[in-house]
Amino acid sequence: MSSKPTAVEKNPPVKLTNEPAITPQVVAEHGLSPDEYQRVLGIMGRTPTLVELGIFSAMWSEHCSYKSSKVWLKKLPTKAPWVIQGPGENAGVIDIGDGQAAIFKMESHNHPSYIEPYQGAATGVGGILRDVFTMGARPVANLNALRFGEPQHPKTRHLVSGVVAGIGGYGNCMGIPTVGGETNFHASYNGNILVNAMTVGIAPSNRIFYAAAAGVGNPLVYVGSKTGRDGIHGATMASTEFSEDSEEKRPTVQVGDPFVEKLLLEACLELMATDAIVAIQDMGAAGLTSSSFEMAAKGGLGVVVELDKVPMRETGMNPYELMLSESQERMLIVLKPGAEELARKIFEKWELDFAVIGHLTDTQRMVLSWHGDIVGNIPIPPLVTEAPVYERPWTLTPLPAVLDAANVPMPKDWRASLITLMSCPDLASKAWIWHQYDHLIMGNTAIRPQDGDAALVRVPPGANGVGHKGLAMTSDCTPRYVQAHPETGGRQAVAEAWRNITAVGATPLAVTDNMNFGNPQKPEIMGQFAGAIMGMAEACTALDFPVVSGNVSLYNETEGKPILPTPTIGAVGVIEDIGHAVGSRITQAGLAIVLLGETVGWLGQSLYLRETLGREEGAPPPVDLLIERRNGDFVRGEIVGRRISACHDLSDGGLLVGLAEMCLAGGTGVTVTLPESIAPPHAFLYGEDQGRYLLATDDGGALLAAAQAAGVPAVQLGYSGGPDLIVQGLLSIALSDLRAAHEAWLPDYMNSAA
């Protein structure tokens, strides 16, 4: 195979029969601005063919080019001694010791999940799984961060059941445990839900696979499912003219096949165990276009793709559809010369399609051939270097006035107020959801949903047979804080993720983010994005918590109404000896209950304010990162020192809610007394001050002494025991009543009349 452009490659591409002319309307339908189209003409030096236009449109879309967010994402810290691969590859990679690496990323599938909840969510999971195993990892855990509209909205119930079934349907069939996540409800998501899926995998740290192509002449191989007309989006309707296919033949919703993905996973890992692979890349958004382009671009090479060789699911498919299809469960591989047969055998054993569809060249051009004709011929470097990048105007959200607890009424009925909070949509048990996810398969799940702040999964010993590590994972964001003040909200999301990892005894190592925002062309939305990034960057830096991968989802709006800004933070940490980890369950009587951290009683933006008084106002709780770190490092030390039997970080709902969650999880009550405090009782018990933990230990005195020595504010509140949650002089409530309220809300809601 020649690496130089052949004669035919030098010819201008032929147009396909009935290919529509590239009118301004066709350009607009492809989402390219007139100015962007001028760049296209500049790069091409001629009018592009429809396929070429489609490729520019895909590569320069917000999704692939990050044109609105790039300048801001640059501000996030991405380095640390343990970071093996930061943002830019399919997923982030960190060193977790014993010759092992953790590979992880989070990705959104918001719009598809709103249109077709089951398939949208399922293919979201499938996509993020491929991002992780394409780098050589075996996925060991999934998490998902879900945001739905208000419960009373007519669509919400249907969306919840479809999304949850879809996430379970895909992950369960793949045999990867779904061990954690978060679920919120808020009116701002009524017309635009958020489905963010995260996968964590493990690989030998010396066997990581990358996308950068190498080796002129090396074969380009297509494996997995056949290509159909899946997910060819609205813009591409321009292509309907040149085939008589009906609209009906152009589903914009992809259907997932988890069975094929499971085969693809096993086949890829089997091939990766050989040394046949030069580079590998999953076909995600913009399918064959972005995958082939990225592989060639990263390798500084060119590529010839013989589109007629692509395995097709349907008749009459054309190059345009083949390049832009988002059919699922497909991978692109550059093999070492001569490795084709070895690879073919493996994929045929797993009953998957395998086809050599092209080869690498040194021309730095992407050349598309179709039955011998050249139908596309694009120079690769300029498409990357001259891609539009926007510094969109932005205005920061001012910090709202601090809400004085004195201006927030006490509950008239403490018992009722706690019941209200424990059964409100955001705090009610999500067991109805995670019981539909296989969270136990693989036999490594040490901390299950609701038993701890982070999920904890055993890491199998490294190649040398050494290690009993645990991998801690969480997903966090408090959108109402971000809405009120993006910088504080961004800081808080990172801090809570770090705190959740810490609360099980693990050392937080790195972050993946999923930035869900509205229309970036509105300065106040761009300001929310900017603010959130500033806050996140500050927190990640202060906590040595680099961002190694992420995803941006913009234009989350309906009728001009944006969602709450939602920078979801996924985080991973490691505990050296999984036997030392603790959950948040209080399982025995006589334990001292100790509160760590300072409480001024911050009610601004609290759930107490929203759920019992219907007010969403005030400045969100500030996050002091030095204190956050000091307190967290102390807690972690106490846990791995085996001096703690249960730990829970305090977040939504504050101290009383955290205490109630610990009691319910472990089935043991507590009796506590309010300590001397500047804060009035409701602010002390429901305030959402940051950097705090509740700990249960059999030696309260020792813990208080250690805390004092470390300069960490600590106070013993009382002891565990009995069937009730008792706050002396304020309330006494049977755990059974609390449990009923906490666990009934979601199932009752899902089973109640539509």
Next chain:
Amino acid sequence: MKAAILVFPGSNREVDVAQAIELVTGRKPQMIWHGDGDFEKTDLIVVPGGFSYGDYLRCGAMAAQSPVMAEVKRRAAQGVPVLAICNGFQIAAEAGLLPGVLMRNAHLKFVCADVHLKVETSQSLFTNRYQEGQVIRVPVAHAEGNYFADEATLKRIEDRGQVAFRYCAPDGTVDGTGNPNGSIRNIAGVFNESKTVMGLMPHPENAVEPMFGGTDGKALFEGLVEALT
């Protein structure tokens, strides 16, 4: 005890059960690919959980027709013990090795949770380490574990003591509260007539270590080792 574990395209708990068996025997079981109609002699055949062939038509229907299952039937007929877990149970039922069928869960949802099981008999290779009436805690993880058989079949298997486990409440009461999927008469596991084949929906292989779901499932494998070595 030499054990062989079948692997179908889409199997996914074969590793879990292999780990459990290695834990009690100290040796790795042999893994048998679905295409292999022939494999070396073993003391135990395990049909593991998962989504064989995607489980797209009826759970287990396609796997039941595979070459390896033809061989398993042959050996089962010769008395080679077969342990069929979850999807394995569905496959064995479809293959006619066990009575009854497994239908969609009554609530139509996939369910992953710890359940309590009442041991119906200790008189079998699989349950000899348990006491009759003992209550154990192990997880389930399935969408189609709703056991069904017609009255005649039910009467027959109950008369012959072919029910191995029933779902129950933590205190052992066998009623609706402990039933995760609507199984008729709370049946969670059954034997063939000679009690050499057992199928069950729950996953004892995921309850063999204290930190990872408890150890109530371990005795099942220890019992097999005792009986088969």
Next chain:
Amino acid sequence: MKARVHVTLKNGVLDPQGKAIGHSLNRLGFAEVGDVRQGKFIELELAETDKEKAKTRLDEMCRKLLANTVIENYSIELVG
């Protein structure tokens, strides 16, 4: 030639899916809906021209794979 196979649950076999569909239809205000049963509908392309041969083969397919005759009935029709 094309074949269409219907696989339905036998009478007396509980049909949770059908029941659930009936429930939700009633809940959605379709009070006139009574008993609901859900079955499978399978369309097959056959490289077979002889109707009789096709029928016997399809019958075999149903008994071997498409239906579980312990709980399901099946019916076969040939179209063109």
Next chain:
Amino acid sequence: MKARVHVTLKNGVLDPQGKAIGHSLNRLGFAEVGDVRQGKFIELELAETDKEKAKTRLDEMCRKLLANTVIENYSIELVG
């Protein structure tokens, strides 16, 4: 009266079920089997005597619940 509803995937929508069924039929030696598509078949009892009314109501049921019109087509027939 009784109604029968067929819900099938639109052309071009991937049908993993159908694909898998076709695959294993071939594997079982039914080489003549080509493309296979699986759909749903729903039978409903209706307390409704007016055919026209029934049809409109069924159409509503399909769009509201029985079919997902983003990826599925449906057809309705009334029997007796």
